[in-house]
Amino acid sequence: MQTVKLKIQRSEPSSGKKVSYDEFEVPVEEGMVVLDAVHYVENNLDPSLAVRWNCKAARCGSCAAELNGMPKLMCKTRVDTLGDHITIEPMKAFPVVKDLVTDVSHNYEVAKKIPPFTPKPEMKSPFLINQIDITRSKEFRTCIECFLCQDVCHVIREHHSDYFGPKHVVKIASLDLHPADCIDRSELLYHEGGLGFCDITKCCQAVCPEDIRITDNAIIPEKERIVDHVYDPIGRLIRVVKGRKW
Ligand code: SF4
Ligand code: SF4
Ligand code: FES
Structure with missing residues (x-):
């Protein structure tokens, strides 16, 4: 045998x-x-x-x-x-x-910091959502919370508590990209979430058993949002005029 x-x-x-x-x-x-x-x-x-x-x-x-x-x-x-x-x-x-x-409990502590889905006040239930938004959000919702992406990430291994990690960026992107949600969680990712540590190596994406395009569809869009807020001069001007911090 x-x-x-x-x-x-x-x-x-x-x-x-x-x-x-x-x-x-x-x-x-x-x-x-x-x-x-x-x-x-x-x-x-x-x-x-x-x-x-x-x-x-x-x-x-x-x-x-x-x-x-x-x-x-x-x-x-x-x-x-x-x-x-x-x-x-x-x-x-x-x-x-x-x-x-x-012991993966660190991930549950991070998850508690992420504000939940918060519908825009003007949205009436049931929400009418375009098919393209449903398709985009569906990819993120296939996450089975195996934490393999967290495991492979060299930033998590080296700076455990300074970076939320790819699994949580997926969660945040699924909420931030929801057309009925009114919270922008990119500020949380920038300050407390340590997304700047991620150098887009795509190792997380390569090991995901659900084939979620973690880097392409969650991390990069969130990084782009942060760049718009922090470095885009027009965005900064609008923020100052409107008296917004972010
Ligand atoms: S792309 Fe970013 S989150 Fe993914 S493994 Fe590389 S450093 Fe970690
Ligand atoms: S590897 Fe994929 S399925 Fe597993 S926790 Fe990360 S995003 Fe979710
Ligand atoms: S036993 Fe459930 S994912 Fe393997």
Whole structure:
């Protein structure tokens, strides 16, 4: 029977267990995904292995990990696409709770800072929205909150608390680009959100399992809004005349 060798990172900081790697040999079945292989280990070889998962259908975002160094969903990645040896590690941008489980709560703290959808006072429900705006907003709403884009972002890894991160720029863009919304969140992104740190490398866009064009459709439009506010002389003049800070 064909087998695959898994090298899995183990650690548990709360009990002082330092980082080490355990190797397991797992029988391969047709169509097997990495999460199946990890479940085989958990069920047959080492029940103490900690892994977070929920849907096994690439919908909940909870099985995010680094597979051979690349941030991916374990339930969406077929074993036969990764070769005979697969190294499985937790997301490196977040503190490890145990083995493959990371603490992503920082993202929920950032999410609390983002003002929610606030309709223009003159808008009457139900809102009539152009199809083009619905299509644009739909892309952002496919986000499954896996945080793979946060994990791959070198700014998050190096300046954790100074940049909200691509996942949150997607959320902000989905609200800012909504035609019925009346809040401009680019000021929040500029000052507290640290969007200036992003150098548009597009690494986040490359790993998104939902193929959201994070950099092209969310980050760059928000950067353009900020440039209009901060550097465009006509925009600045209008702001001064109208007595607006932003
Ligand atoms: S494009 Fe910006 S947000 Fe995306 S990975 Fe690069 S630095 Fe991070
Ligand atoms: S934008 Fe994509 S990579 Fe980032 S959290 Fe959402 S689904 Fe995951
Ligand atoms: S288990 Fe839900 S996305 Fe993988």
